[in-house]
Amino acid sequence: MDSALALSHISKKIGKKTLLSDVSLSVESWSVFALLWPNGSGKTTLMKTIMGFIDPDAWERRIFGKEFSRDMLHMIGFLPENAYYYRYLTGEEFLDFFGRLSGMEHEARAERIDELLLRVGLEDARQKRLLHYSKGMLQRIGLASALIHDPQILLLDEPMSGLDPIGRNMVKNIIRSLHEAGKTIFFNTHILSDVGEICTHFAILVDGEIVTDMEYASLDDPLEAYFMQMIDIKRNTEKMDTSFTPEKSWKK
Numbered sequence: 001m002d003s004a005l006a007l008s009h010i011s012k013k014i015g016k017k018t019l020l021s022d023v024s025l026s027v028e029s030w031s032v033f034a035l036l037w038p039n040g041s042g043k044t045t046l047m048k049t050i051m052g053f054i055d056p057d058a059w060e061r062r063i064f065g066k067e068f069s070r071d072m073l074h075m076i077g078f079l080p081e082n083a084y085y086y087r088y089l090t091g092e093e094f095l096d097f098f099g100r101l102s103g104m105e106h107e108a109r110a111e112r113i114d115e116l117l118l119r120v121g122l123e124d125a126r127q128k129r130l131l132h133y134s135k136g137m138l139q140r141i142g143l144a145s146a147l148i149h150d151p152q153i154l155l156l157d158e159p160m161s162g163l164d165p166i167g168r169n170m171v172k173n174i175i176r177s178l179h180e181a182g183k184t185i186f187f188n189t190h191i192l193s194d195v196g197e198i199c200t201h202f203a204i205l206v207d208g209e210i211v212t213d214m215e216y217a218s219l220d221d222p223l224e225a226y227f228m229q230m231i232d233i234k235r236n237t238e239k240m241d242t243s244f245t246p247e248k249s250w251k252k
Helices: 043-051 070-075 091-101 106-119 135-147 165-180 192-198 223-243
Strands: 003-014 017-028 032-036 058-063 076-079 153-157 184-188 201-206 209-215
Touching (some): 003 184, 017 043, 017 184, 017 201, 017 209, 032 192, 070 076, 076 135, 091 135, 106 135, 135 153, 135 165, 165 184, 192 223, 201 223, 209 223
Parallel strands (some): 032 184, 153 184
Antiparallel strands (some): 003 017, 003 058
């Protein structure tokens, strides 16, 4: 299957600190791909790099086999972890704003807004200002804004953060329906149970490096145990590397 998103050799340093080190990933078309990580591993830097908000030191990025350019942004729907919301807009006005940014005509925007408000369970809050939305409601209206232009690829940074069980179930069902419709979804999460429920593939990012990239169906061990094992292997290897000197390999 062709790659919807291919990243090759992405590296990023700030001063002496390495944020990303030779990261390569291939996200297949029509897949639900989860990126897992312990805190401080560089997942936000990677997301911003994919979107072009941060320039890496080295990289290659392709969308459906073509070198990325800003002309391709219409193919991507993006929900950042800490999205900015215009507090005095209503839910309907907020989605209309993003529809206008995407170049949608009035009738298409109106039809799409009705569809999305229903899909994310906010049809009764369409005239409510966002300053009166709960955190979970803001997360759902943010997801709707990422979907407004019917993108082919979705990049979601912790899409279920702050949601109650009902909201999380709703977002998971939306991801499933998008997958069934042929969309490609790439998202970050620290909620490991969600991966087994909705994902076809996953990767683990530890301290700026990809330590595994695989189909979920090929996983033999419980994901939590495998996740912790891969973190331990990576960090213990680093400790061994820093303590090793060439002299110790031959001196007796």
